[in-house]
Amino acid sequence: EAQVTQNPRYLITVTGKKLTVTCSQNMNHEYMSWYRQDPGLGLRQIYYSMNVEVTDKGDVPEGYKVSRKEKRNFPLILESPSPNQTSLYFCASKRTANTEAFFGQGTRLTVV
Amino acid sequence: KQEVTQIPAALSVPEGENLVLNCSFTDSAIYNLQWFRQDPGKGLTSLLLIQSSQREQTSGRLNASLDKSSGRSTLYIAASQPGDSATYLCAVMQDSGGYQKVTFGIGTKLQVIP
Numbered sequence: 001e002a003q004v005t006q007n008p009r010y011l012i013t014v015t016g017k018k019l020t021v022t023c024s025q026n027m028n029h030e031y032m033s034w035y036r037q038d039p040g041l042g043l044r045q046i047y048y049s050m051n052v053e054v055t056d057k058g059d060v061p062e063g064y065k066v067s068r069k070e071k072r073n074f075p076l077i078l079e080s081p082s083p084n085q086t087s088l089y090f091c092a093s094k095r096t097a098n099t100e101a102f103f104g105q106g107t108r109l110t111v112v
Numbered sequence: 113k114q115e116v117t118q119i120p121a122a123l124s125v126p127e128g129e130n131l132v133l134n135c136s137f138t139d140s141a142i143y144n145l146q147w148f149r150q151d152p153g154k155g156l157t158s159l160l161l162i163q164s165s166q167r168e169q170t171s172g173r174l175n176a177s178l179d180k181s182s183g184r185s186t187l188y189i190a191a192s193q194p195g196d197s198a199t200y201l202c203a204v205m206q207d208s209g210g211y212q213k214v215t216f217g218i219g220t221k222l223q224v225i226p
Binding site (some may be wrong): 004031033035036040041042043044045048050055056058059090092097098099100101102103105106 | 157
């Protein structure tokens with residue numbers, strides 16, 4: 001089954017403790033991206049990747065890092081999480097930049 | 113800066129009614145526009161993708177139109193069903209200063225009453 005898989009689905013952590021949210025797709029898509037969704041603000045793009053080793057900032061990249069060492073994986077790294085990064089995070093992939101996007105199930109992160 | 117607005121923010125209709133959801137965007141230089149539905153606690157499900165050169169796309173009871181020059185798209189849902197209850201989001205994609213920017217609207221929350 002074609003899918004985008006995120007892990008974990010839920011995470012509660014403390015301020016400053018590094019964490020990684022994994023994202024994997026099995027569709028051989030070139031383009032992957034991360035979003036956060038907050039009430040009243042909608043989904044905002046954090047980072048995206050056009051292909052392996054090619055990443056770029058979205059609208060809200062501060063406090064986040066990404067890497068794209070393999071085509072199927074695009075982890076989101078929070079080196080020192082803060083409470084304002086409490087949010088619902090989504091990973092998405094597309095065959096190319098201009099095609100249909102497929103989303104993961106989301107990761108609800110709480111930073112206390 | 114691209115802004116995407118969805119009206120109405122919420123909509124409640126009786127089962128069987130035809131309805132229209134609206135999406136407007138301020139910068140018409142887009143590659144495409146995509147409609148999604150989001151169910152509570154779940155991810156986004158793609159409904160329809162319209163390329164900038166297209167006027168409309170259809171899938172089953174759904175029809176999406178795009179008027180790029182006026183910065184508008186509509187999602188038409190025919191013969192609504194309770195299972196259509198969800199939040200509907202539109203998103204536009206464009207090249208902005210050399211990077212691939214995606215801007216979402218905040219969504220229309222639809223409730224279809226049996």
